[in-house]
Amino acid sequence: MSKTTTDDSRKAGDDQELGAAGSQLSTAPKEEAPTLPAMGVIGWARWFWRQLTSMRVALLLLLLLSLGAIPGSLIPQDGTDPTKVDQFYQDHETLAPVYEKLGLFHVYSSVWFSAIYILLFVSLIGCIVPRTWQFVGQLRGRPPRAPRRLTRLPAYTTWRTGTAPEEVREAALKLLKQRRFRAHLDGDAVAAEKGYLREVGNLAFHIALIVMLIAFAWGQLFKYEGNKLVLEGDGFSNTLTQYDDFKSGNLWSQDDLDPFSFTLKDFKGTYETSGPNKGTPRTFEARITYSEGAYGKEKSTTVKVNEPLEIDGSKVYLVSHGYAPIVTVKDADGNVVVDHEAYALLPLDANVTSSGAIKVMDGYRNAKGEKEQLGFNAFFLPTYGGAGSTMLSTFPALLNPMLALSAYHGDLGVDSGIPQSVYQLDDKNLKEFKDSDGELYKKQLKVGQTMQLPGGNGSVTFEGIQEWAGFQVTAQPGSGWALGGALVAIFGLAGSLFIQRRRVWVRAVEGPDGVTVVEMAGLGRSESAKLPEELGDLAGVLYDRAPGAPDTDTDPETEPSAPAERAEKK
Amino acid sequence: MTLADATQLAAATNENLANISNTLIYSSMAVYTLAFFAYIAEWIFGSRSKVGRTAAALTAQESAGAKAGPAVTVQKAGGTAVLERPKVVVRSAASARDVPDGPGAAGGTEQGDLYGRIAISLTVLAFLIEFGGVLTRALSVRRAPWGNMYEFSITFSTVAVGVYVVLLLLKKNIRWLGLPLITTVLLDLGLAVTVLYTASDQLVPALHSYWLYIHVSTAILCGAVFYVGAVSTVLYLFKDSYENKLASGGTPGRFADSVLDRLPSAASLDKFGYRVNAAVFPLWTFTIIAGAIWAGDAWGRYWGWDPKETWSFITWVAYAGYLHARATAGWKGRKAAYLALAAFACWLFNYYGVNIFVSGKHSYAGV
Ligand code: HEM
Numbered sequence: 043m044s045k046t047t048t049d050d051s052r053k054a055g056d057d058q059e060l061g062a063a064g065s066q067l068s069t070a071p072k073e074e075a076p077t078l079p080a081m082g083v084i085g086w087a088r089w090f091w092r093q094l095t096s097m098r099v100a101l102l103l104l105l106l107l108s109l110g111a112i113p114g115s116l117i118p119q120d121g122t123d124p125t126k127v128d129q130f131y132q133d134h135e136t137l138a139p140v141y142e143k144l145g146l147f148h149v150y151s152s153v154w155f156s157a158i159y160i161l162l163f164v165s166l167i168g169c170i171v172p173r174t175w176q177f178v179g180q181l182r183g184r185p186p187r188a189p190r191r192l193t194r195l196p197a198y199t200t201w202r203t204g205t206a207p208e209e210v211r212e213a214a215l216k217l218l219k220q221r222r223f224r225a226h227l228d229g230d231a232v233a234a235e236k237g238y239l240r241e242v243g244n245l246a247f248h249i250a251l252i253v254m255l256i257a258f259a260w261g262q263l264f265k266y267e268g269n270k271l272v273l274e275g276d277g278f279s280n281t282l283t284q285y286d287d288f289k290s291g292n293l294w295s296q297d298d299l300d301p302f303s304f305t306l307k308d309f310k311g312t313y314e315t316s317g318p319n320k321g322t323p324r325t326f327e328a329r330i331t332y333s334e335g336a337y338g339k340e341k342s343t344t345v346k347v348n349e350p351l352e353i354d355g356s357k358v359y360l361v362s363h364g365y366a367p368i369v370t371v372k373d374a375d376g377n378v379v380v381d382h383e384a385y386a387l388l389p390l391d392a393n394v395t396s397s398g399a400i401k402v403m404d405g406y407r408n409a410k411g412e413k414e415q416l417g418f419n420a421f422f423l424p425t426y427g428g429a430g431s432t433m434l435s436t437f438p439a440l441l442n443p444m445l446a447l448s449a450y451h452g453d454l455g456v457d458s459g460i461p462q463s464v465y466q467l468d469d470k471n472l473k474e475f476k477d478s479d480g481e482l483y484k485k486q487l488k489v490g491q492t493m494q495l496p497g498g499n500g501s502v503t504f505e506g507i508q509e510w511a512g513f514q515v516t517a518q519p520g521s522g523w524a525l526g527g528a529l530v531a532i533f534g535l536a537g538s539l540f541i542q543r544r545r546v547w548v549r550a551v552e553g554p555d556g557v558t559v560v561e562m563a564g565l566g567r568s569e570s571a572k573l574p575e576e577l578g579d580l581a582g583v584l585y586d587r588a589p590g591a592p593d594t595d596t597d598p599e600t601e602p603s604a605p606a607e608r609a610e611k612k
Numbered sequence: 613m614t615l616a617d618a619t620q621l622a623a624a625t626n627e628n629l630a631n632i633s634n635t636l637i638y639s640s641m642a643v644y645t646l647a648f649f650a651y652i653a654e655w656i657f658g659s660r661s662k663v664g665r666t667a668a669a670l671t672a673q674e675s676a677g678a679k680a681g682p683a684v685t686v687q688k689a690g691g692t693a694v695l696e697r698p699k700v701v702v703r704s705a706a707s708a709r710d711v712p713d714g715p716g717a718a719g720g721t722e723q724g725d726l727y728g729r730i731a732i733s734l735t736v737l738a739f740l741i742e743f744g745g746v747l748t749r750a751l752s753v754r755r756a757p758w759g760n761m762y763e764f765s766i767t768f769s770t771v772a773v774g775v776y777v778v779l780l781l782l783k784k785n786i787r788w789l790g791l792p793l794i795t796t797v798l799l800d801l802g803l804a805v806t807v808l809y810t811a812s813d814q815l816v817p818a819l820h821s822y823w824l825y826i827h828v829s830t831a832i833l834c835g836a837v838f839y840v841g842a843v844s845t846v847l848y849l850f851k852d853s854y855e856n857k858l859a860s861g862g863t864p865g866r867f868a869d870s871v872l873d874r875l876p877s878a879a880s881l882d883k884f885g886y887r888v889n890a891a892v893f894p895l896w897t898f899t900i901i902a903g904a905i906w907a908g909d910a911w912g913r914y915w916g917w918d919p920k921e922t923w924s925f926i927t928w929v930a931y932a933g934y935l936h937a938r939a940t941a942g943w944k945g946r947k948a949a950y951l952a953l954a955a956f957a958c959w960l961f962n963y964y965g966v967n968i969f970v971s972g973k974h975s976y977a978g979v
Contacts, residue, residue: 070939097940101933105951108929108958115922115966122916150917194703201698258915267912348823348909359912516912524914528901535894539935578700585698 063189067543067567069173069180069241071097094161095168103162110158114149117141121148163255170248177241185235187228188547192563195547197574199581200561205588207558210550213587214562217580218546231549240567243537250531257523264298265518266290272306273366273384273510279303280356280515300354300517304332307342309363309509313438321393321437328360328511345513355517362512364389364396367422367445368505371402374498379405384508387422388465393435396422398465400447400502401454408451409498415454417467418502421446445504448484449475449495475499543567546577548584557591560584629752634805636745637766641801643738644794650731651791654717658724658874711855713876716787731790732780739773742801746770758828761967765804768963769797772836779840788875792843823906830899834892835959838931841888842956845949848881852946882949886938889952893931900924923962930955 093099118126127147131138145152192198203210211232218225218234225234268285270278278284280302308329314322331342334353343351350357365387371380380402387398402416425437426444433446453471455462462468475483475496485493487504494501544566553559562584564577718724746767750757757763776793779786854872857864864872875881903924908914915921934951937943943951 068939097936098942101936101940101943104929104933104936108926108933111922111926111929114917115919115926119917122918196703197700198703199698199700348906350909350912357912361912514912518913521908521914525901525905528897528904532894532898532901535897539890539894574700574702578698581698581700590698 063186063195063545063547064565067545067565069176069245071095071169071173091168094165095172100162100165100169103158103165106158107162110149110155113146114155117146117149119147119149121150159255163252166248166252170245170252174245177245180241181238184226184228185224185233185545187233188231188549188563192547192549192561195563195565197564197577198561199563199577200559201581201585202553202557202559202591203585203588204591205558207550207552210558210560210584210588211548214548214550214584217583217587218548221580223546230551231547233545233547235543235545237541237543239537240541240543241538243534243539243541245534247531247534247538250527250534253527254524254531257520257527260520261291261518261524263291263293264520265516266294266298267514267516269361269512269514271362271364271386271510271512273386274306274309274508277303277305278513285515298517300356301336302332302334302338302353302356304330304351304358306330306511309511311363311438311509323438326360326363328363328513332358355519357516359514359516360511361514362389364394364510364512365422365424365440365443366508366510367420367443368508369400370503370505371400371406371416371500372503373406373500374409374411375407376500377405377407379500382505384510385420386510387420391434392438394424394438395433395435396420396424398422399467401456401464401467403454403456406500408500414451415456416500417450417452417454417469417472418447419450419467424507440507443489443507445487446484447487447493447502448482449493449502451475451499542572544573544576546580550588558588560588626752626754629748633745633748633752636741636748637801637805640738640742640745641798641805643734643741644798644801647731647734647738648791648794648798650727650734651717651794653727654724654731655791655871657727658716658718658721659870711877711879713785713880714788714872714874716785717791717874719874728787728790731794732787735773735790735794736777739770739777742766742770742773756825756828758832760808760810761964762804762808762810764828764832764963765800765808768832768835769800769804771832772839773797775833775836775840785876785880788847789840789843792847793840796839823902823909827899827902827906830895830902834896834899835963837888837892838896838956838959841885841892842953844881844885844888845952845956847875848878848885849946849949851875851881852878852949854878882945885949885952889931889955890935893935896928896931900928919966920962923958923966927955927958927962930958 118130120127130141130147134141141147145154149155189195192200205213207230211227211230214232215225215227218232221236223234223236224238225232266289268282268288270285272278280299282288282296282299306328310325310327310329312324314320314324326347328345329342330345330351331340332351332353333340345351345358345360347360350359352358366384367387368382368384369380370378370382373379385398385400387396389396398420400416400418400420406414406416408414421433423433423435423442423444423446424439425435425441427434427436428442450467450469450472452473455468455471477483477496483496487493487502489504489506492501492503544564546562546564549561550558562577562581564573566573716728718728746757746763749763749766753759757767772793776786776789779789850868851872854864854868855878876884900921903921904914907916907918907921930951934948934955937948937951
């Protein structure tokens, strides 16, 4: 390892020698050894701030951030999969509470994860602000003057010419300016620099990161997300009460709901009809009409799975679909109590085997003339395999629809004040209708068929089927900012990584023999093959304007740097 | 012809195409295997050049000592009236060792070079066949060939070899990549046809979006390029230890001597690895953003910490860390290289691990 130490000391020596010429090629913060500060609160605070905004700590925080993100991908998260979290609690009785304490079920909103990224972003801001000022200073200033010994630089060339030094410098200045270098004449040399966009890109990228973070946090606080199941022909208007379920960010308020409404005209799904993937959905389309604002003009459109409808700041997604059998219910006297009403059922599998409940709450009188409520457990197959086959649908479209009902009567419990699902019967106060064997009365119906309730208690007719579509309405304010930030980040990054910031110096002085010696040298932030190429190209052009002079006996090699060398040796 | 007949006929042609695709993939594996042996032959019959170049260069440096002033030999205009353009002297940073790049696997021997050329021709041939396989697969399913992990794997290795071929065409010093590349391609294809194989099928509606094409195609390209970067980083680590050992007066084993001496210098490998990783990093950033846009359209939120999203993020941050490390004193060189490898490991886990071990919205279409 002795080798490396000599390397390092050599490097340090070199850097000193390049001095100002190599300084500020980037605005990266200077790395200081983490020495302990002098005592005092201010001393410590300053020390802490320095550490926090150093590249080393930024790097450590970045690594911590990526490590910290890992558990959230391996342990079930409340936000994405609550049922799995419950499962985890059941399976790991000792581990789960520990995880809970550590916030491992909601890693990305946990205290420690937030601490990492907030520190990172404080560090980032603490890094960007001084870098921006420094960069502005560099833009105002001029490229640093040529180092004494250009031979030390990574790319170097020289030649002797008969052209006068002033003319060479003049030509060099013109050439460099033509090539869009910032160039100026300083003593016996031209100093030039190019590629400032690199720094602009780098700063823009880091600032864009901050913009993205703020936009994301803003969106989380003010977002809302609600679901609504809509039958064909029915409408929806964007108010809180209309939603089946609803979630919102901590700072969201009801006034943030964009006023709009829509009506589902028609839902259509198509499916693979043959082959190994028979039944796999191909397209889902919901034709709707909608109006913006309270009294907006009505427009029509089609919402597809990946193509949400955007209204103001809200997006309406098509997220699910299913069937709603239409039934007519008559009471014992033959009075129609339910007239062609559609009851949405929930799909259970990919072939849309569906289940749910039909509840008749008002207006029904039984054979004895008493007021009662009716309830039916409903099972629906869009494609029934035929007699003797399983009670599972064999295809998702309506090829051979079949509705299976089992009948109850009594009190549905809807008035008890306890909220209940519309898809399930609460059978606490319900009695079964019995068939002749004393079993629960069930029947399978095709479209048009009627089921007579035992004891002359009325009838249910399966009239037809409507489809329904489930919509998710979401708004996440700040997405525009996030997207804008993302785009700036990409371009900034590209600028930062692909543009080379480099300096070129051209020195022209009269040698002892009266011939002009031209030296050109280039310095980039990192070693790159492009730098010598560019220097060669520039030298070629300049050489044409200040052509080489014939050699003299003196060795031009040591000529320009000779005085410097001697100075160093003494 | 009835409608049913028509669909049946279409299904039959699709099945034919799928079979052709499978045949092509297997053929390409056969040709890759031949290429693999040719690369091995190149390494065996090639030799490291007579003089141990690295050792020679390093000892020369030692003896010349640190005081050896500027390594400048100025090429100036020819002596007389013949005016040549001035030549540029390139001087590497003082800290870097001045080690020349190795001569390559063939090591300047004719026989080795012959095998090397055969290996490259076979690689190109296998690439074309595999490309055909991917194309027919795409035609048979009438969509882009990346709906499941089998398709992802065959497309991925095709693109990786494609990157290699393109770099060769650009006359980059990249032939050293041949053997490790083809070895992994064979592994990848082997896994693809045995464990991951899925009969051709179509996409569920959630996957229908042009963002899918953008997002997945750039993801595959990024992976292929990251892979190239990772290989060169691994080789850098080996070569760097080798050079360190030589520089401190040790004698590396004969195998190491023979193999490593033929590789490019540690500095070149390091630089190449960095360039490659840095060049795709913006594309990787774009890939994640495209994915977020697609997720916004498909799932109603653009970022939801789904496992695949999380691991893309982890990979991204890890590569950002690597880029930072290279700008941080004390982290350049080997430490940064370890970071680059960790970042690539994250990418790999995202590709295989997440699909297999973790369930999330991205797990679809059979594996
Ligand atoms: C959210 C976290 C951050 C990410 C994702 C990130 C990402 C990046 C990336 C990808 C680069 C590479 C561009 C290049 O090499 O030119 C870079 C460069 C840079 N970053 Fe960051 N960065 C982050 C935070 C920070 C922080 C906190 C600091 C300040 C301490 C910082 C300072 C720098 C500097 C100075 C450079 C330029 C280095 C150079 O000139 O080579 N970054 N950053």
